[in-house]
Amino acid sequence: MRKIGKQEIEDIAVGAALLGTGGGGDPYIGKLMALQAIEEYGEITLLEGDEVPEDALVVPSSMMGAPTVMLEKAPSGEEAIEAFQKLEEYLGKKIYGTFPIEAGGVNSMLPFATAARLGLPVIDVDGMGRAFPELQMVTFYLDGISATPGVISDEKGNTMLLSTINNVWTERIARAATIQMGGSVMCAIYPMTGKQLKESGISGILKLEEEIGKAIRLAKVNNVNPIQEVMKTVGGFELFSGKVNDINRKTETGFARGEAKIEGLNEYKGETLTLSFQNEHLLAQTEQRLVCVTPDLIAVLDAETGLPITTEGIRYGARCVVIGIPCNPKWRTAKGIETVGPKYFGYDVDYVPVEELVKKGVAL
Template sequence: MRIIGKQEIEDIAVGAALLGTGGGGDPYIGKLMALQAIEEYGEITLLDVDEVPDDALVVPSAMMGAPTVMIEKAPSGEEAISAFKNLESYLGKEIYATMPIEAGGLNSMLPLALAARMGIPVVDVDGMGRAFPELQMVTFYLDGVSATPMVIADEKGNTSLLSTINNVWTERIARSATIEMGGSTMTAIYPMTGKNLKDSGIRNILKLEEELGKAIRLAKRNNADPIKEALKCADGFELFRGKVIDVNRKTESGFAKGVATFEGINQYKGETLEVRFQNEHLLAQTDQRLLCVTPDLIAVLDAETGLPVTTEAIRYGARCVIVGIPCDPKWRTEKGIETVGPKYFNYDVDYVPVEELVKKGVKA
């Protein structure tokens, strides 16, 4: 157990956006919401997974929708509380703690803000170890945990409590409700026991996010290379350096989908990189080489500051470093690849771990 204050929030926001691989929401809005909640309601208690009783009810809090919408329609905080109260009353049991469902600038921060407001702890665990666009894409799903009962709440005061036959149906019905409610909603989803977290969660994700953010912050102060420091933290690889020459982005079926194109600089001169995304970056390839593919993590970092760039913030002309990070081993199983691998997103490539792709041929 430890206490999360302002400095931790600042660092977690940066690390979470990096692991959010372009999605998971805008880190700036998320950070402000968490800082404001701490200011008003006091610091937050962060629990280790092993500190949660096996039968305690833990409910992740997350924003659902297209990040392109979220930046224009920040949650007030009331939606999340309304979703939690609604679910608590339906289940007839008090919620012991909350947690992030994914890493992301917004979705790692919102549970912290909610915890401060509700006076409950946050558990240091998530269900992705990164961000993914659809709500069945969590390690809990691989182990058969139901996403429902789930509550969706919008900023107007509408709520919907879903019970579905499987998590793919949850995704479909919740997505269409989210689109109708204006493109983004707050959810209380995957109500779980402490036992579920211990069996199926990805542990210490907030700790890793904080370390990443801290590494980038201290590198700046020490005149070190923030990207190298971040890669050391996350066991990642530099894949490419380039300048954004094109971004093709549309908000479709409730997602931000598209492709960003980078013209190589430095040792990558002459090569062109395409990064495809659906909320999150999912595929990075040049004409000749596959560099990294989902479920491994693809992050786009600002070449100067090392700060992560979300898909909705990629701008023409920006100089970026594209890095790859191995995903959690739970995703590299057969069911993992089936659930979040390249074929699911209609990319005609086989999954190859990023460390093997790097060995095959990243330019020195």
Template structure:
């Protein structure tokens, strides 16, 4: 039996922000919500996917909307609780286990707070293995599961329950409701049985986030930079090193959208990198050519510390390292690429695996 304590939350917040590919919410806000809940209600038990019973009722809890708005509207305990209570009322089932819908600085930790408040366990796994901007971009959708019931709550005490016909309508309806709620909400959706979770959930992602956070926050004693240690752990690649020279960022359609441009330094001098994002980093171009693309993971790290920088936290002049990691195999399937590949976001590229793109650039 494993429990999450305060130090664990610190590390998960860091590691989840790396895996959150620039999105998934501000890690400081997520950390403070989870820490406050644990201090008030006690530590949270963690269960693995293998420990679930077939008939356990597993419910994801997450934040929806622009990360930029969430910084201004931090959810209260009441707002965090309301969607779960509304979901249980609508489906007539008691929640046995809470889970993250995605990995992200806020969205890995909102369910920790919800679990603490309701004194139920949290699942060590999620439905993305990273963060994605839209509600249907989950492994449940890839496996043919539908959300059926979605509950949405805001800081005013409003709670809305919808019954969408599929994940795409869930995204459309919940997004518009979230915009009406001021651009940020708490959501419960895709309630599933333990048996379904064992088939669809990407396992072990909370533990992985915790390992990454421990690696990046350790006292610097090793000769190898923590970024390089993390790349080994995640089988990732260093794509670029440079300085942020131009950032365009705005809230459109309930998302934080934009581009960030960088001028290369050191080994990458005379080179340029552009990142395209919609909450999350979705496309990286090196000298005008793609070097990493969704559904593979792209992250921006502080050059000195290795700490992750979110899309809303990136500032002009920041000195960064851009890294990327292969997506979970579920996302590299035809339906995974159709659901969250570059064409879905209207980028003019066919999906190519990260490994192929890096090799292609290296051979030029």
């Protein structure tokens, strides 16, 4: 158990944007919400997973929708409170604590804002170890934990109680409702026990995000390469370096979809890297070779500062470095690949671990 204050939030926000692989919502907006909550309610208690009672009711805090929508429709925080209270009413039990459903920009910050306002602790566990675009793409789904009963809520005061036959149907119904509710909603889904969280979740994600943010912050102070420091912290690999020369991005069916093309510089001169994303970066390839593919993490960093660039933040002319990070082993199982591998997203490539691609590459 320890307390989280403003500096920790600043560092976690940077790390969350990186592990969010371009998605998970705008980290800046999430950071502001968390900082305001600390100003109003004081520092927030952070628990390790093994500090949570086994019979406790725990619920992740999350936002669903296209990250681009947040540029025009920032959440107030009331939506999450409403969703949690409605779920408590339905279950007839108080929620013990909350945690991030994913390691995404806003979705790593929301638990702090929600916890502060409700007087709850935040638990250092998540359900992905990165960010993915759909509700069933969590380790809880791999272990048979139901997403419902659950509640989604918008800024207008609308709430919807969901009870579905499986988690894929939760995604379908909630996504359709999200579009009608303005493109983004707050969620209180995947209610579970402390025992289920400890067995199925990915522990230590907030600590890792904090270490990433701290590494980038101290690199500037110590005048060292921030990208090298990040790769040491996460066990990652440099995949490509260059300048963004094209970006095609649109919001449709509740997602930010598109491609970014990066013209290679230095040792990558003569190659062009294409990044394909659906909220998150899912595929990186040049004309000749496969570079990295989901469920491994693809992150785009500013070449000078090392700060992560989100899918909605990619701009023409930006100089960047693309890095790859091995995913949690849970995603490299048969069910994990079936759930979040390239074939699920319609890419006609097989999953190859990023460390193997870095060693020998795979020709296209």
